[in-house]
Amino acid sequence: VESFDGFVAARGAALLRFAYLVSGDRHAAEDLVQSALAKAFRRWSTVSPEPRGGSVTASPGMDIEARGAAWQLLATLPRRQRAVLVLRFYEDLDDDAVARVLSCSPSTVRSNAARGLAALRRLVPTVDTEALP
Amino acid sequence: MTEDPAVRLLRETLTAHESEAPEPGNLANAARSRAAAAGRTWWSGVVAAAAVVFVVIGIGAALVRGGNGGVKIGPASPSSVAAVTHSPAVSTPGSAAPQPTVDSTSSPLWVPNRPPPDGWKLVSSLGVELAVPKDWPVVGAIAGCDPLPAAFVERGGGAVAGCGYTEPATFTLVQIERLSTMRVLGSAGAPATGDASAGRAPGPSPSPQPLNRLPASFTERALADGRTEVALSFEDRDAVVLLRGPDKDLLFKVFGTVQLADLDSVGCPAVLAPPPVWDRADRGSVPKVGIGNADRVTVCAYSSGPGEASPRLAASAGLTGSAAVPVLKALDSASAGRNPDADPADCLPSTPELSRLVLLLHHPGGAVDQVQAHHDGCRNRYVADADGQSRVTIPLLQAAYGALGMGFATNVAG
Numbered sequence: 124v125e126s127f128d129g130f131v132a133a134r135g136a137a138l139l140r141f142a143y144l145v146s147g148d149r150h151a152a153e154d155l156v157q158s159a160l161a162k163a164f165r166r167w168s169t170v171s172p173e174p175r176g177g178s179v180t181a182s183p184g185m186d187i188e189a190r191g192a193a194w195q196l197l198a199t200l201p202r203r204q205r206a207v208l209v210l211r212f213y214e215d216l217d218d219d220a221v222a223r224v225l226s227c228s229p230s231t232v233r234s235n236a237a238r239g240l241a242a243l244r245r246l247v248p249t250v251d252t253e254a255l256p
Numbered sequence: 257m258t259e260d261p262a263v264r265l266l267r268e269t270l271t272a273h274e275s276e277a278p279e280p281g282n283l284a285n286a287a288r289s290r291a292a293a294a295g296r297t298w299w300s301g302v303v304a305a306a307a308v309v310f311v312v313i314g315i316g317a318a319l320v321r322g323g324n325g326g327v328k329i330g331p332a333s334p335s336s337v338a339a340v341t342h343s344p345a346v347s348t349p350g351s352a353a354p355q356p357t358v359d360s361t362s363s364p365l366w367v368p369n370r371p372p373p374d375g376w377k378l379v380s381s382l383g384v385e386l387a388v389p390k391d392w393p394v395v396g397a398i399a400g401c402d403p404l405p406a407a408f409v410e411r412g413g414g415a416v417a418g419c420g421y422t423e424p425a426t427f428t429l430v431q432i433e434r435l436s437t438m439r440v441l442g443s444a445g446a447p448a449t450g451d452a453s454a455g456r457a458p459g460p461s462p463s464p465q466p467l468n469r470l471p472a473s474f475t476e477r478a479l480a481d482g483r484t485e486v487a488l489s490f491e492d493r494d495a496v497v498l499l500r501g502p503d504k505d506l507l508f509k510v511f512g513t514v515q516l517a518d519l520d521s522v523g524c525p526a527v528l529a530p531p532p533v534w535d536r537a538d539r540g541s542v543p544k545v546g547i548g549n550a551d552r553v554t555v556c557a558y559s560s561g562p563g564e565a566s567p568r569l570a571a572s573a574g575l576t577g578s579a580a581v582p583v584l585k586a587l588d589s590a591s592a593g594r595n596p597d598a599d600p601a602d603c604l605p606s607t608p609e610l611s612r613l614v615l616l617l618h619h620p621g622g623a624v625d626q627v628q629a630h631h632d633g634c635r636n637r638y639v640a641d642a643d644g645q646s647r648v649t650i651p652l653l654q655a656a657y658g659a660l661g662m663g664f665a666t667n668v669a670g
Contacts, residue, residue, distance in 0.1 A: 128284045135280040143277035144270050153278045157286045164284075193269040212263055213270040244262040 127164055135160075144209045147198050193243055200239055207235040366516035373513070380517055380572050381411035381432040382495040383526035387513035388430055394571075395661040407501065412557060412571030412662050425481040428501030430510060434561055434568075435489050435496040486511055494561075522574035523616060523624075524556035528567040534643075535628045537594055537636040544592035545627060545639050545646040552618035553580040555656050559611045567612055571660040582655035583615065587627070587639065590646035594638035595668045609633050611664070613656055617641075629656070631666045 135156070142152035197205055203225070210221040211232065218229040218236075225232070372378050372387035379386055379394050388394075393408040407428035423429065477485045485500035486507055497514055499507045518526050553575045558567035575583060613629035629639045631648045639646045648668045657664040 131280075131284040135283040136277075139280055139283075140274045140277040144273060149276070149278050157283065160283060160286075189265055190269045190272050193265050194273055197269070208266060209270060212266050213274075240260065240262045240266070243266055 130163075131160060141209060141214060144213055145202070145206050196242055200242065204235045204239045207232055208239045211236050366518045368515035368517045368521055370513070370515060373509075376513070378521045379409050379411060379430075379432070380520035380522070380524065381570060382434060382568055383493050383517055384432050384490065384495050384497055385515050385517040385520050386430070386432070386497060386510060388510055392428075392430070393661065412559070412660060423481075423500075425483060426502055427483075428503070428506070429499065431496075431498040433496055433498070435491065435494050436561070438496050438498070488514060490516075494564075520569070520572055522554050522556075522572050524554060524569050524572035524614070526569045528558045528569075528612060528614070531628065532626065532642070535640050537630075537638060539594075539640070539645045542592070543644040544590065545587060545641045545644045547584050547588045547617060548619055548625070550584060550617035550619050550625070551580065552576050553583045554616035554618065555583065555659055556614040556616070557611065557657065557660055557662060558614065560609070570611070571662055573659045575659055579659065583652065583659065584617075586649060586652035586655045587615070587646070590639060590649050590652060592644065592646055594636070594645060595647045597636070598634035598667055613653075615656065629653075631664070631668060634667065637666075637668050 138156045138159070139152055142155050143149060146152050146155065197208070200208070206225060207221060210216045210224055211218070216224065218232045221232045222229045366383070368378070368385045375390055376387040377390045379388060388409050389407075393405055395408055395410055404424070404427055406426065407430070409430040409432075411432040472488060472490050474489075475485075475487050479485055479500065483500050483502050484504045484507055485498070487496055487498045488511065489496040493516075497511075499510055501507050520526070555571075555573045555575060557570045557572070559570040560567045609630065609632045611632045613631065615627040615629065617625040617627060619625070625641055627639060627641045629648055629652065630637050631653055637648050639648055639652065648666070650666070650668065653664050653666060653668075
């Protein structure tokens, strides 16, 4: 069983990244993570952190302009939708796990993910199929 | 399989921006300082999750929750609340039911005596009881992504907004909460939109007046979205009833049902009584807790707030028929003895027991057996009655807290 300090050392940076990606605000991310950890600390005897999976690695591919547009679009999404996208595709949680985190049904997770991806899809650089041989 | 280009774009975008997140610094110490300050982290409530998810929930909840403003409690409207006084010699069925911790030499015992209107139900918390339409959900924590119902009652744990929400102008909220909590959160009387500049009409100046021998105060405000918000605070009880919704007549109908309840309508004392002599961890060799022929269960959930001498009733429910079965079945299935203590390396010896369940098992002949369930903390977890002791189990906690619409926190296994 992990100690509080050990947990924070292992997961603090990831929590900050998660909070930042969901909120889009550095100060809010710091504040919220501290607040959440304080809550966890008070109840540490009742918290059993689960082992985490591997980290996400990204391969460069999409152009920087598309990523910039996507980041801007993320900021405009409803918070629930943005949280679903970050948990599902950044934290790599499956639908059931995202649903547990957000206290909603897996179908709600899927519908939010679908809506968010549909919005993003409009930004994906399109291939000019007519130009293909 | 080729990855969806939109998913790929999303992953790359998020990864490209992750480096902009703040550095961790000494997060652990910062968190400890906040915990010691007993600020909003204490009050924001806990929807139990024994995992890293617990932490993430806290973050997600805070991220998506709207902001709140302040509150001012004004002159009382004594006619809007009724309560009756009884002598402390409350007649409670059976011999082992807990009695309220009321000083009979100085305090009257308040017991609600008015039934709910037809089609309504009673809801109790923190020594206050009120009635709402039967179809209104009663929850201990706001936690969900699904659309808000038209109305709900929140009591027993404070709000954790799992996905966040903005209250629509059609939404009705009834909330029973510690007054001190509301002040810490700054949420009593706050604009429903979370916008402090939402432009509500100015409220009356604070001037608490006696209400049925208790100091209580009342405010009514018009919210910017057209709804009305009314609040009734009981300073002596550290309790507040807050209502806001579009139908002012309905709000005042609910408001008119508010009663004080040192012992509520299902038989739960507002303050947890001192433990019976048999309620101790080291019982030696005793049988498991028996349910006999019990066919009804009263569930009383208690929580402790900062500075409170005794745990206070967070939520209660009277379970009959099939609703009582899961609790009785879980209780009957538990093994004798107490739960093993958690690893001392992860116990915080200074952490007090913050929540407790008391179950009243009602038998057809009228007898009532009291059961104490200690599930909080990392040691001394057990279920006990006058004759026996059993382990606390997750199915029992799920059944009991589920009936209350509350989350719970525990690290007992199985």
